[in-house]
Amino acid sequence: MPGLNQFLILGAIIFCIGIYGALSRRNVVVLLMALELMLNGVNITLVAFNRFLTPPAGVSSSPFAGQMFALFVIAVAAAEAALGLAIVIAVYRVRHTVQVDQIDALRG
Amino acid sequence: MTEVVATIAFWVFAITAVVGALGVVWAKRVFHSAMFLTVALGSTAAIYVLLSADFLAAVQILVYTGAVVILVLFAIMLTPQSVELPTFAPGGQQLGGVIVALALLALMIAAITNQPWPLAAQPLDQPTSFGLGQGLLTTYLFPFELASLVLLVAMIGAILLARED
Numbered sequence: 397m398p399g400l401n402q403f404l405i406l407g408a409i410i411f412c413i414g415i416y417g418a419l420s421r422r423n424v425v426v427l428l429m430a431l432e433l434m435l436n437g438v439n440i441t442l443v444a445f446n447r448f449l450t451p452p453a454g455v456s457s458s459p460f461a462g463q464m465f466a467l468f469v470i471a472v473a474a475a476e477a478a479l480g481l482a483i484v485i486a487v488y489r490v491r492h493t494v495q496v497d498q499i500d501a502l503r504g
Numbered sequence: 505m506t507e508v509v510a511t512i513a514f515w516v517f518a519i520t521a522v523v524g525a526l527g528v529v530w531a532k533r534v535f536h537s538a539m540f541l542t543v544a545l546g547s548t549a550a551i552y553v554l555l556s557a558d559f560l561a562a563v564q565i566l567v568y569t570g571a572v573v574i575l576v577l578f579a580i581m582l583t584p585q586s587v588e589l590p591t592f593a594p595g596g597q598q599l600g601g602v603i604v605a606l607a608l609l610a611l612m613i614a615a616i617t618n619q620p621w622p623l624a625a626q627p628l629d630q631p632t633s634f635g636l637g638q639g640l641l642t643t644y645l646f647p648f649e650l651a652s653l654v655l656l657v658a659m660i661g662a663i664l665l666a667r668e669d
Contacts, residue, residue, distance in 0.1 A: 397507050397510045397511060397514075398510075398511060398514045398515075398554075400621055400623065401616055401617060402514065402518075403551070403555065404616045405612075405613055405616060406518045406521065406522070406551070408609055408612040408613060408616065409522055409525075409609065410521060410522065410525050410544070410548075411608075411612075412605040412606070412608055412609040412612070413522070413525040413526055413528075413529055413605070414525070415601070415604060415605045415608060416529055416601045416602060416604075416605035417525075417528060417529035419593070419597065419600065419601030419604060419605070420529070420592060420593045420597065420598045420601035420602075421529065421592060421593065422592060422593055423534055425534050425537075425538075425576060425579055425580055425583070426528070426529075426534055426537050428576070429528050429537055429538065429541050429576060430528065430529065432541065432545070432568070432572060433525050433528060433541070433544060436544070436545065436548050436568075439548070439560075440548060440551055440552075440555075443552055443555045443557045443560060444555055446555075446557070446628065447555045447556060447557070447627050447628050447629075448621070448623055448624060448627055448628075449621060449622060449623065449624055450622060450623075450624040450625075458635060458638070458639040458643055458644075459628060459630075459635060460632055460635045460636050460639055461639075463557050463559070463560055463632060463636060464636065464639055464640070464644055466557075466560055467560065467563065467636065467640075468647060468651055470560075470563060470564070470567055470568070471651045471654065471655060472651070472654065473568075473572070474567055474571060474572060474655070474658075475654050475655050475657075475658035476658075477572045477575055477576070478575060478658050478659065478662040479658050479661055479662050479665070481575050481576065481578070481579040481662075482661070482662035482663075482665035482666040483665055484579050484583060485579060485582050485583060485665070485666045486665045486666060488582070488583040489668070494583050
């Protein structure tokens, strides 16, 4: 059975692929997908900690604190995806593009 | 026996998750990226099962591979993709992205392997739905209510932003 380190490294790999995607792609929709990947890497880490580590005594009454964190991350990620994609559609309606190079009205 | 099955399942789903994640980043067409995202998120759900987080695995499938991927597909179909534009950053920035990601990965792996984790004597393998539900209505009641407010505001905001007027 794989131990804590394998799960943590898997989370780190997925997080870093997300960072690479966010830095190297030019399409806003793909950028949002890369963000979701990063949040997923973090969630794997949180759930792995929850299974393998003992919380210090008295800090948390629930044995599932790590999973609770992951649950809230999922909730916020869902809100972020909905808002981000709504912004993409609103920007597309005005600028007729979803390439971040061409959405530069705020560039100094 | 179950140990062997769990190990094989871990490697299979870990490799699918990483391949799916790389597919999201490398796919030329945005639609293919979305399909690879489904693969990556579904494999993550399987990883949750291996971590004995049954409730989270179900939530992952419902919220991510269900709702979020559908949202992404809607956004792709509502914004026709222009094929003549480069979908990747110029070479220099591409290289920078690779370097940043690899440096961060090396740093994280070094930190993970060198840290003496206070491992539990026994991995936590119990059904989670009861504990999570109880936690959400006692210790985590305030964040829970706040999360519902965040989702409501996000929903109203998304409707307002995407509305045609």
